[in-house]
Amino acid sequence: MPEGHTLRRLALDLSDAFAGERVTVGSPQGRFAADAALVDGTVLEAADSAGKHLFIEFAADRIIHIHLGLIGKLDITTGPAALPRGEVRLRLATVAPYDGSGRKPAAYADLRGATRCDLIGPERRDQVIATLGPDPLRADSDPDRAWARISRSERPIGDLLMDQAVLAGVGNVYRAEVLFRHRIDPQRPGRSLRKSQWQAMWDDLVLLMAAGVTVNRIDTVRPEHTPEAMGRPPRVDDHGGEVYVYRRTGQECLICGTTVRTSVLKGRNLFWCTRCQPRYRSRALG
Structure with missing residues (x-):
């Protein structure tokens, strides 16, 4: 979509x-x-x-x-x-x-x-x-509206980011990539995030999605991880763009070399690196 x-x-x-x-x-x-x-x-x-x-x-x-x-x-x-x-x-x-x-x-x-x-x-x-959550591409959007729902929810943040009533415009690619860029476990409960983490993800989405409008494709890798900087072949995929984990199942993470994994969350494929996005463990559970 x-x-x-x-x-x-x-x-x-x-x-x-x-x-x-x-x-x-x-x-x-x-x-x-x-x-x-x-x-x-x-x-x-x-x-x-x-x-x-x-x-x-x-x-x-x-x-x-x-x-x-x-x-x-x-x-x-x-x-x-x-x-x-x-x-x-x-x-x-x-x-x-x-x-x-x-x-x-x-x-x-x-x-x-x-x-x-x-x-x-x-x-x-x-x-x-x-009916929509705030849209990172709209100047009139208030990220605190999304935070109000995320901060009270036990649902995984990977699920919340795809809920258009929580956050509008984000789909599977931006979901996977922004979580990777901020080293957040997709299964982590929304209420366990700090507001500073959410604000950093929002600010990142504002920049990434605006760049996507300009070039009409999704590129999420930082300058030091581009094919030119790393001496690697460009990504070949019908979705285009350079990404860290989206649709890179079984390939090496560009940062740590760990194999990128995938699973299904609420009917949609989820992509992440288990080392760069370590499993969240609640302090309450020890």
């Missing part, structure tokens, strides 16, 4: 391509046709994201709410394009190509396979955002 940086990148790209333009809105597949007709030919004002939710804002307080889910994809193209038919649920298109008058180039956006694509209003958008 795309993580929060992907949705923020899509929001920025949609705004760059369409904001301020009158757009055609259609549904070649037909499933969104009735709602598409209500915003067809109107001005697309902006796009925004919160966690793994995308909001495309049109005039008259009409908003298209998208959640990509596991297989959803939104492709944005500028310039001439061969437009496919059939499986496309939502298509946005500017009316005319750039002609030297200051207008943006022609642009197209096609949505396929999304879990959710609805036309909503501001009140419903605010309700959706209210």
Whole structure:
């Protein structure tokens, strides 16, 4: 499932391509046709994201709410394009190509396979955002909201970080990597963390996810652990990016050489290094 940086990148790209333009809105597949007709030919004002939710804002307080889910994809193209038919649920298109008058180039956006694509209003958008924890990519987020839940919970921190009601936008990659970078056992109870540990993880996520927006992939290794610095081959994986433990099961830890392990936590694969992230033992148990 795309993580929060992907949705923020899509929001920025949609705004760059369409904001301020009158757009055609259609549904070649037909499933969104009735709602598409209500915003067809109107001005697309902006796009925004919160966690793994995308909001495309049109005039008259009409908003298209998208959640990509596991297989959803939104492709944005500028310039001439061969437009496919059939499986496309939502298509946005500017009316005319750039002609030297200051207008943006022609642009197209096609949505396929999304879990959710609805036309909503501001009140419903605010309700959706209210169900989410703080998003490290949003300037209005308060990490103390997440800490209030983490600090009271017996659930493993590896589970809490994936709960979108606790922390929005973090998925399996950022979860695995931020825990490794801070040497925290994924199974450690949330309430056992110190607030300083949580604040350090939050600050790290803010930087890592912002970098992910910029380069449109997840890179989490520090400069001294890049392929160039270590003289090792680059990572080859369809998720891209240089990481410490995510999907590196059976490989050597880049720092200590211990074999990276995996297990399942709440239905999702968990990756960690047993030496760099030693098992948490409560002092109360001795």
